[in-house]
Amino acid sequence: MSSDNYSRNIELVCPTCGDSQFEYGDDIENDHAEVRCIGCDRITTKEELIQENSESIDEHAGEIGKEAVDDLAKKMEKELKKAFRGNKNIKIK
Numbered sequence: 430m431s432s433d434n435y436s437r438n439i440e441l442v443c444p445t446c447g448d449s450q451f452e453y454g455d456d457i458e459n460d461h462a463e464v465r466c467i468g469c470d471r472i473t474t475k476e477e478l479i480q481e482n483s484e485s486i487d488e489h490a491g492e493i494g495k496e497a498v499d500d501l502a503k504k505m506e507k508e509l510k511k512a513f514r515g516n517k518n519i520k521i522k
């Protein structure tokens with residue numbers, strides 16, 4: 430089974446307001462880099478944001494299966510790095 434059929438649904442959202450736009454600094458490669466939600470000004474770390482989004486994925490574990498969830502969490506981290514890399518116009522500093 431290919432994992433591509435669910436990878437396109439990856440989107441990191443703010444657990445507080447559901448916004449998917451974030452500001453961040455040059456240290457975004459670091460797991461502890463600060464990330465600020467544009468929607469509600471909530472400041473969190475990249476690691477925390479991924480963690481919180483993984484938890485919301487877990488709620489849908491019944492739909493896509495536990496293995497897919499673990500895989501998805503890894504993919505999400507990769508996608509996040511890609512998204513941050515390709516979006517250098519948004520910066521905190």
Ligand SMILES: [Zn+2]
Binds near residue numbers: 444445468470
């Ligand atoms: Zn927010």
